[in-house]
Amino acid sequence: MTESNTDPNRGSFIVFEGIDGSGKSTQIRHLMDRLKTLDLKCYETKEPTDGPIGSLIRQFLTGRIKTDDRVMASLFAADRLDHLLNANDGIAGKIGSGINVISDRYYLSSYAYHSVSLPIEWVIEANAVSAGILRPTCTIFIDIDPETALARIKKNRSHTELYEVLDRLVATRQNYLEAIELIKDEENIIIVDGALDETVLADLVWEKISPFLLIDRK
Secondary structure, three states: OOOOOOOOOOOOEEEEEOOOOOOHHHHHHHHHHHHHHOOOOEEEEEOOOOOHHHHHHHHHHOOOOOOOHHHHHHHHHHHHHHHHHOOOOOHHHHHHOOOEEEEEOOHHHHHHHHOOOOOHHHHHHHOHHHHHHOOOOEEEEEEOOHHHHHHHHHHHOOOOOOOOOHHHHHHHHHHHHHHHHHHOOOOOEEEEEOOOOHHHHHHHHHHHHHHHOOOOOO
């Protein structure tokens, strides 16, 4: 595991992971509200991004166009590098300048989602450059039963995307757990129960990530 962030000139990088419907967006909203209340420098982001590669990925996810799984995995890896290094809003630069970055997904998502149809070793290698540039200060994995997640998706959306079917969610959750086991000694990964009441979970998340933030950083 890596150590808590003690560099006063560097922001923390907090990543939220989980299958679709796990409640990541809700928990990120709670965390951002808390960080802003404390007047901490923070920036919220997500993957796939709103950039040109991320926009193409979203067309594949909605089924408007189709492609091979290897192409999709490679696009996610490319979008991730742009997310890190983009001259206008790259997150590596923001963290280096003291901004805390909160991201909805990072390379652990690729490990879980793309290894359903591809060897996980291939997926890890495809994302090795991103991992070499920036690893999360800590990752919050919101674990939830796939049936519950799918029920949430159907309740809150008028349509589902490519990966939002039960058998895919079941396989992806299992891949998350296996990927976490592979990298648990290299990274700070915290597993929390997505079935908890959202405010209870928000308090638990704050308790878990507080050691990785310098609360007095302005």
